[in-house]
Amino acid sequence: MISDRQKKLLRLIIEDYIKTARPISSKSLCEILDCSSATIRNEMSFLEDIGLLEKTHISSGRVPSEKGYRYYVDNIMRPKSIDDFDIRELETVFNSKSLVIADAISKSMEIISEMTNYTAIVLGSTSKENKVTKVEVVPIDSQNLVAIVITDKGHVEHKNVKLEEKVAVAEIKQTVNLINKLIVGVPISEVSSLLEYEIKPIIGQYVKQHEVLYNAFYNAFTDFSDNSFKMNGTRNILMQPEFNNTDKIRDIISKFEDKDIIKNIKEEDNGINIYIGSENEFDDDLTIIKTKYKVNGEEGTLALIGPKRMEYDRAIALLNYIKQNIDSN
Amino acid sequence: MISDRQKKLLRLIIEDYIKTARPISSKSLCEILDCSSATIRNEMSFLEDIGLLEKTHISSGRVPSEKGYRYYVDNIMRPKSIDDFDIRELETVFNSKSLVIADAISKSMEIISEMTNYTAIVLGSTSKENKVTKVEVVPIDSQNLVAIVITDKGHVEHKNVKLEEKVAVAEIKQTVNLINKLIVGVPISEVSSLLEYEIKPIIGQYVKQHEVLYNAFYNAFTDFSDNSFKMNGTRNILMQPEFNNTDKIRDIISKFEDKDIIKNIKEEDNGINIYIGSENEFDDDLTIIKTKYKVNGEEGTLALIGPKRMEYDRAIALLNYIKQNIDSN
DNA sequence: TTTTAGCACTACTATCACTCGAGTGCTATT
DNA sequence: AATAGCACTCGAGTGATAGTAGTGCTAAAA
Numbered sequence: 001m002i003s004d005r006q007k008k009l010l011r012l013i014i015e016d017y018i019k020t021a022r023p024i025s026s027k028s029l030c031e032i033l034d035c036s037s038a039t040i041r042n043e044m045s046f047l048e049d050i051g052l053l054e055k056t057h058i059s060s061g062r063v064p065s066e067k068g069y070r071y072y073v074d075n076i077m078r079p080k081s082i083d084d085f086d087i088r089e090l091e092t093v094f095n096s097k098s099l100v101i102a103d104a105i106s107k108s109m110e111i112i113s114e115m116t117n118y119t120a121i122v123l124g125s126t127s128k129e130n131k132v133t134k135v136e137v138v139p140i141d142s143q144n145l146v147a148i149v150i151t152d153k154g155h156v157e158h159k160n161v162k163l164e165e166k167v168a169v170a171e172i173k174q175t176v177n178l179i180n181k182l183i184v185g186v187p188i189s190e191v192s193s194l195l196e197y198e199i200k201p202i203i204g205q206y207v208k209q210h211e212v213l214y215n216a217f218y219n220a221f222t223d224f225s226d227n228s229f230k231m232n233g234t235r236n237i238l239m240q241p242e243f244n245n246t247d248k249i250r251d252i253i254s255k256f257e258d259k260d261i262i263k264n265i266k267e268e269d270n271g272i273n274i275y276i277g278s279e280n281e282f283d284d285d286l287t288i289i290k291t292k293y294k295v296n297g298e299e300g301t302l303a304l305i306g307p308k309r310m311e312y313d314r315a316i317a318l319l320n321y322i323k324q325n326i327d328s329n
Numbered sequence: 330m331i332s333d334r335q336k337k338l339l340r341l342i343i344e345d346y347i348k349t350a351r352p353i354s355s356k357s358l359c360e361i362l363d364c365s366s367a368t369i370r371n372e373m374s375f376l377e378d379i380g381l382l383e384k385t386h387i388s389s390g391r392v393p394s395e396k397g398y399r400y401y402v403d404n405i406m407r408p409k410s411i412d413d414f415d416i417r418e419l420e421t422v423f424n425s426k427s428l429v430i431a432d433a434i435s436k437s438m439e440i441i442s443e444m445t446n447y448t449a450i451v452l453g454s455t456s457k458e459n460k461v462t463k464v465e466v467v468p469i470d471s472q473n474l475v476a477i478v479i480t481d482k483g484h485v486e487h488k489n490v491k492l493e494e495k496v497a498v499a500e501i502k503q504t505v506n507l508i509n510k511l512i513v514g515v516p517i518s519e520v521s522s523l524l525e526y527e528i529k530p531i532i533g534q535y536v537k538q539h540e541v542l543y544n545a546f547y548n549a550f551t552d553f554s555d556n557s558f559k560m561n562g563t564r565n566i567l568m569q570p571e572f573n574n575t576d577k578i579r580d581i582i583s584k585f586e587d588k589d590i591i592k593n594i595k596e597e598d599n600g601i602n603i604y605i606g607s608e609n610e611f612d613d614d615l616t617i618i619k620t621k622y623k624v625n626g627e628e629g630t631l632a633l634i635g636p637k638r639m640e641y642d643r644a645i646a647l648l649n650y651i652k653q654n655i656d657s658n
Numbered sequence: 659t660t661t662t663a664g665c666a667c668t669a670c671t672a673t674c675a676c677t678c679g680a681g682t683g684c685t686a687t688t
Numbered sequence: 689a690a691t692a693g694c695a696c697t698c699g700a701g702t703g704a705t706a707g708t709a710g711t712g713c714t715a716a717a718a
Binding site: 365385389 | 661662663667669
């Protein structure tokens with residue numbers, strides 16, 4: 001359905017365009033393909049007919065279409081392993097003995113963003129099945145306290161709470177003790193109902209200002225941020241030559257500022273998922289590469305966002321490298 | 330040295346320019362000043378001679394110079410109190426009983442950023458004189474633990490620590506107990522030397538794997554982030570018409586991404602400090618308005634960053650309003 | 659002495675015509 | 689099937705032109 005030469009031509013065009021961001025002319029490929037520009041034009045014309053290439057105007061060179069990138073990723077690009085230069089930047093991170101794995105992941109994505117000029121995102125979703133290991137409440141004064149929840153996976157969440165009226169420290173301590181007895185070992189997902197149906201009646205019985213305290217604790221213990229979120233290099237991507245008009249830049253910045261859009265980027269399977277241009281909900285001019293990871297029962301997502309004109313093989317190799325390191329941990 | 334009419338003219342030009350971002354012509358001010366355009370041109374010419382106005386080209390209308398803004402801020406602008414519309418947006422935040430003051434500050438700055446389209450920054454610097462109220466260490470498994478430090482002002486800092494080798498839980502607990510006994514009540518600023526000169530010898534005596542544990546705890550307890558940092562609406566500012574070329578936008582984005590530049594924005598006195606254009610180190614095309622606040626012995630800085638063509642009176646009124654609310658807290 | 663009317667002048671903006679070069683598509687030939 | 693050759697197209701850049709929105713200056717008026 002598509003000849004070997006056409007494949008090679010498409011590959012050359014895409015890889016050239018990825019480097020230069022300029023439409024590719026038939027003439028420029030004569031030498032490599034060892035034939036005349038006219039021949040190449042014929043092939044290009046064919047590839048355009050089946051939708052893999054585009055022109056920016058009628059007499060311009062060719063540019064890969066979205067479908068072209070997709071074909072390239074699916075059928076032409078060969079899986080590449082991470083290259084020596086990239087590995088050198090990253091290996092120190094995972095070799096560090098004292099770095100907690102979550103920090104190693106963040107750090108390595110930071111480095112990748114720097115190396116590639118793409119935006120790197122680490123979305124760690126704390127499983128709701130994590131269990132409460134400890135609840136700590138430290139009174140600051142008669143009206144302010146700090147509530148801390150620690151889970152069995154080492155997540156810590158804290159909240160400064162202001163009581164609506166003054167409460168004796170003894171009352172607070174008593175409440176905390178009651179809560180602690182009942183809440184340890186309970187999965188996050190059940191904390192809310194536990195508080196409401198079991199703890200509330202009990203503290204109502206023993207504690208004077210139970211109303212005030214219950215409200216404060218309910219607020220502190222139920223409104224968990226259920227995922228962490230780190231983004232690096234939003235700026236880098238805007239330096240790409242295709243984003244050289246103010247409106248486009250402003251548009252992308254707006255999208256990046258709306259964290260929810262990004263958090264909603266869910267991935268499909270356990271491999272590396274690639275969403276080119278309109279295949280993603282985020283922006284037609286961008287490609288998003290995502291993959292899940294799982295470490296100590298914690299799930300998370302890694303993502304790289306770049307222009308459609310992305311070094312797909314390299315980006316994939318980098319993400320794979322990180323995945324491997326996470327798994328071997 | 331500068332007549333009343335000239336003052337009025339300067340004020341009109343600046344306020345008009347703040348609204349429109351367009352050079353102001355002599356003709357457009359005839360009616361308001363009740364004289365001919367020629368007269369106004371003469372006055373404009375004078376104001377230009379003394380450096381308060383500029384032209385974008387030889388036959389263009391006038392635009393305020395940096396010096397002009399400075400003169401306006403120092404000598405012309407009348408202190409304005411926050412207007413009804415703005416107050417309505419903000420008052421709910423400070424009226425909320427259950428909101429901790431720090432959260433109220435963040436929230437109100439968020440709202441201000443939204444209202445004004447300027448970038449709002451809250452820089453809360455935890456005083457190094459805050460004292461450690463509690464140290465909590467929760468083992469996750471034999472090689473990972475969570476270290477938490479709580480200060481007397483309610484700041485919580487936590488760190489996931491990976492031990493370089495496995496350590497018995499009993500050893501960890503013993504170490505924590507030792508540390509806790511010695512560290513509570515000590516100012517943050519002294520934690521580091523306390524650990525090194527007093528605690529290290531002691532745990533060396535009692536704990537087997539003291540080396541590993543000491544390293545882990547030293548790392549966890551000394552590397553405090555000494556200030557919190559919240560920024561809102563970096564995007565808004567880029568929507569201003571003066572930033573309509575890609576290079577300028579990219580430049581500003583880069584600067585905003587470098588948090589250190591922003592953190593280093595120190596303020597001079599306790600009032601409201603205004604740094605117009607080149608008066609600040611950040612960017613010649615931007616104005617930064619900053620002010621300190623102090624609440625419960627915690628110091629912090631509020632800042633608004635906007636174009637030089639900023640609604641100075643409004644920005645100042647807004648910051649003052651927040652300051653008042655903080656003080657009355 | 660201050661204000662103003664009038665006019666010359668200037669620079670920006672938009673439009674148009676033109677050219678050049680880098681591409682293509684097509685056709686006839688090898 | 690590949691190629692040489694040619695006509696064609698478009699974009700980018702250039703220069704000329706006209707219109708417009710301003711100014712500065714001067715001389716007259718208030």
